[in-house]
Amino acid sequence: MEVFIGALDAVKERVESGRAPDLTGQETGYKYGYAALALFGAQRLEPNPRSDHVGTLKYLLEHGAPPDVPDVVGYTALHHACMAYPRADIARILLEHGADPNWQDRFGDVALNGAFQNESLDAIEVLMEFGARLDIKDADDYTPGEFFIKCGPRVTAVVQKWKRKRAGESAPLDEKTCTVCRKGGVQLKWCARCHKTWYCSKECQSAPRFLRLSLVAPLTLQAELDWPGHKLECISDSAESTVTLKPAYDGITALLPIAHTTRQLLGHPVERQPARNTRGAQVPRIPPGQTKKMIIKVQVPLSSLMSDLMVYDKKRSFVCQIRKADNPEGYRRVEQVVRTKGVAGAKAYFSAEMKSPDELVVKISEVLPEQAF
Known part of the structure; x- marks a missing residue:
């Protein structure tokens, strides 16, 4: 009980006086270890200045x-830290003290699966940082690498970023920082032409290639990318790099966020979704003489009962379908890119520009990193 309520002084007194039980042991019929009991108190009790x-x-x-004491189900404290009421900060402490990120419970599940189920993004980040594997099979021969794609776009974006990092690869939008000064945590704007470079200010975007200290190698001077340099690499619109499509706005009654709805049905805590995330077809508002530039998500048909591409942007200011009959060649080109380069061959993100509600230009020459929508 003293561990559960976070009575640090009382716990210290027991340990140092020799009156504490065996700290490697377990308590209650559920056989919880002491690390788990401290976690449970942190998850469930109201903050109290007398508790730590x-x-x-x-x-x-x-x-x-020990950090890894399995209970009757085989869960360790790390499993519990990544499930309901996730505590990524405590998961980090456990891992720093030797917890096994790949410990399997009695059903073969690892902590990563619990983090996926509960959309615990911070917990996923910590687990991946400490070497959580995506290829560990559970009792049904199912791996985290097969499961994460079903847990929603936010989970997918985090996992795909870490897969690139482990492979020694990177993508421009993996880390949300200014391309020139590496500043993060501020409002950033991307290059409106390619949507794969962020700037924090006009000064950074238009600055000449001044030499400055590299954040990667602090003692090495290097030239940083800026607009004068970036414009040479920024892919221009051309027949080879883009596809022009005609959107269809009828036949879409609502978008169903499957992962979010599944969590609700299973009783997992979920954040309230904006009403816009479930609305159906949405014709974008484009002022006369202007265009609308954005990042779009394209989903290919997931079954033979479907035939259209589903397309929408983050704020659902634009939601449409792309029909093969209206866009025979464009449909083929976009579908081929998504099937070969998209996440699980099902969805991909692109830079796009709407010239009018009936004309959507998609830059398919480069698939953007997975986004959280």
Whole structure:
């Protein structure tokens, strides 16, 4: 109970006086270890100035309590930290003290699957940072690498970013920082031409190629990318790099966020979705004489009962279908790119420009990194 309520001084007194139980042991009929009990208190009790669950957990781990004590289901504290009421900060502490990110419960599940199910993005980041594997089979021969794609776009974006990082690859939009000064945590605007480069200000976008200290190698001077240099690499619109499509706005009654709806049905805590995320066809508003530039998501048909491409942007200011009959050649080219370069051959993100509600120009020469929508 003292561990559960985070009574650090009382726990210290017991341990240092020799009156504490075996810290490698378990308590209750569920056979919880002491690291798990400290986590449960942090997850479930209201913050109290007299309680210190994080301090209690660290003290126990530093005085002999193992991070990996499986309960009756085989869950360790790390499993519980990544499920409902996720605590990525405590997951990090457990991992820093030797918790196994790939520990399997009695059903073969790893902590990563719980983080996927609950859309615990911070927990996924921590687990991947500490080497969580995507190829571990559970009792049904199912792996996290097969499962994450079903857990929604936000989970997919995080996992795909880490897969690139582990492969020694990177994509321009993986980290949301200014291309020139590397500043993050501020409002950024992307290059309106290619949608794959971010700038924090007009000064950074238009600055000449000044030499500055590299953030990667602080003692090495290097030329940073700016607009004068970037414009040489920014892919221009051409017949080879783009496809012009005619959108259809009828026949879409509503978008169904499958992963979000599934979590609700299974009783997982979920964030409230904006009403726009479920609305149907949406004709974009384009002022006279202007165009609308955006990043779009393109989903190919997932079954033989469907035949149209589904297209929409992050804020659902634009939602449409692309029909093969209206766009025979364009449909073929877009579908081929999504099938070969998209996530699981089902969806992909592109830079696009709407010339009018009936004319959508999609830059298919480069698939953008997965976005959180």
